[in-house]
Amino acid sequence: MQYPEALDYLYSRLPVFHRIGAKALKPGLGNTLALCEALGNPQNQFRTIHVAGTNGKGSSSHMLAAIYQSAGYRVGLYTSPHLQSFTERFRLNGQPMPEAEVAAFVEQHQALIESVEPSFFEVTVAMAFDYFARQQVDVAIIEVGLGGRLDSTNVITPEASLITNIGYDHTDILGETLGEIAAEKAGIIKPDVPVVISETHPETEFVFRKKADELNAPILVADQVYSILDKGLVSGKRQVEVLREGESPLAVEIDLLGTYQLRNLGGVLATVSVLQSIWPVSVEAIQKGVATVTATTGLKGRFQTLQEHPRVIADTAHNQPGLVSLFETIETIPYQTLRIVIGLVADKDRSKVLSVLPQTAVYYFCQAQTPRSLSASDLQAEAAQTGRLGDSFTDVNKALRSAILQSSIDDLILITGSNYTIAELTML
Template identity: 75%
Template sequence: MQYQEAIDYLYSRLPVFHRIGPKALKPGLGNTLLLCDALGNPQQRFTSIHVAGTNGKGSTSHMLAAIYQSAGYKVGLYTSPHLKSFTERIRLNGLPIGEDEVARFVTRHQALIETVEPSFFELTVAMAFDFFAREAVDVALIEVGLGGRLDSTNVITPVVSVITNIGYDHTDILGDTLPQIAGEKAGIIKPGVPVVIGETHSETAGIFRSVAESVTAPILFADQHYTVQNEGVTAGIRHVLVSRDNGPVYPFKLDLLGDYQLTNLSTVLATVAVLQPVFPVSLAAQQEGLTSVTSLTGLKGRFQTLQEHPKVIADTAHNRPGLEALFDTIRSIHYTTLRIVIGLVADKDRSHLLTVLPQTAVYYFCQAQTPRSLPADLLQLEAAQLGRLGEAFTDVNRALSVALQQASVDDLILITGSNYTIAELINL
């Protein structure tokens, strides 16, 4: 098969979450274990860092990858979903896996795929593990797809487990209380393996402590040890000062500009500190990596500025805590009128999500070209019932075009609501 043939085969043959939602999930780790066993258990042949959480796990994975790349390590990075190309999911030192590698893997293992009948995600995880093992990476950052306990990535035994935060998302799958959701994400905690928790929350901290204690896993809550002081944004770089346990203060520069990245920074630095005996990294390498995350790892869609005058920002926030964090950052920006291009998936609980949106903004409701997308006219109707008013469009690029036509040079245009909406932007 050629690359496009291989991708078409996978999409047509396997259930795909980003197309059909929860129906694509196959419960348990059985399929992933079968695939890995047939591949010679590649997950046992490289060192990994496992990253879970409701929000921030993608940014955290990319930030850690950038730091270890800057320190000279050979770094694998597995994340999902992709925005433009399937190959973005599997990276080596920031570069996407080659299309020829993908085609070769699918061709070689077609019989295995048809015997096991995995989900699209299960197959992708196995492909990533096989690639990282063959490339003999020094360390691989493995982002959890959904939850943790039953996620396909949870067949690894990492050198550290990371859980960024807990919020309400995928409640139909993970549970509708924070302790239930935390219990699912705590499923990545392994016996004797250190775990870093990004944010301390009264409803979930006890869950993490209990699970960690039950398997004798050292636990550290990053926000209890790190203080991050925001020094503002200059020329597209955020300046921060960081100290640990009231010790020396060190300057960092971040090319990821969302305010929510300050919390991710604590999680990242705590993880690097825990792993210093295994993967030593100098302060200079940490500073260098964090200044160049987007160029080193290819991260897109995290408070990404697409143009100035009017300023256009794209952000993949897609749940209530993510949108709340996004609008906290938006409030720090000066603009005349806020114009929001937004599209959502249909299987989200929108009753609380829409109330986060500012009533004073001008809205351009749109939909992505995927079966999971909520029709723009339905989103428009539901938002109007809550006083959020605007036009409806069947395409994000058309919505953005109209927003640009109506905007003054001092307005701010925000595109958000779904990974799939951001993915379809032509000029991302």
């Protein structure tokens, strides 16, 4: 079996969330456990860090991987969804899983897949565990797909869990209040396993503390321990000073430029701190890791500059809290006119998303080539009802070309709204 054939088999046979949404989910961990059991339980053959959260879990996972790679460890990284290539989901020391490995896994385990009838995501989780076990990684950073308690990745017992933040997203699946959503995320907390919470929130902190207390899990709320001071952008990197009581100030620079990354950084540093007895990491490795995340792990689409004059930035923010954080960063950048290329999925509450978009921007509404995508014309009409005006395009690249043609060199073009929209950019 060749790679294209294997990929076509997975997409055509299995329900895929990024194509059909919640209908692709298979409740419970039974399928994942069955796959892992047949594979010899590879998830028990290496040590892990488990990362959940509404926003920031992908960036935090990549930062952790970059730090441990910089410290000399053999690091596996599992994230989802991918942007441009399926193999991006599985990285070994920053390099995507070889296509031949995907083909071999599908060919070897086709009968198992057809027997268990898992979802697309359940197969990718099992594939990741099998790959990392065979590659004998020192540590694997495992990002939750959706929620936590019933997520397929939750069959692991990690050395630590990290929960980045809680916001309104996937409310049809995870709950309609922040407390309900937090309870689903708290499902990754394991007995006696340390858990780090990146951000304090009055509606969710008690949920995490109660769950941690029930399971005797040491808990650390990062922003109650670390102060992260933004020193601005210098030479294309964000300069930061980290303060922790009883320790000398730590100066770091981050190549992930969004100001929201400062909140992620605290959780990452706290996680590294609680795991020092397992994976010792020097200050120099931390500094090198966070300064070279994009080069070290291949992370894309997080406040990523695609060109200058006019400046074009791509960011995968796709829900209300993510977009609020994104526009906090946008407001720190000088520009003449803000032009926003945006596409959204159809199966989410778009009113909250539209409410945080600036009314003074010029809009270019588009749609990704996936069944979940909201049509550009429908998005244009909904946005117009809220005073956000612009033209519609059937393709993100056409929308971007139009924005560039209409821009002066001092304008700022932002492409956002959906992972799937960003994934189709030819400039990425």
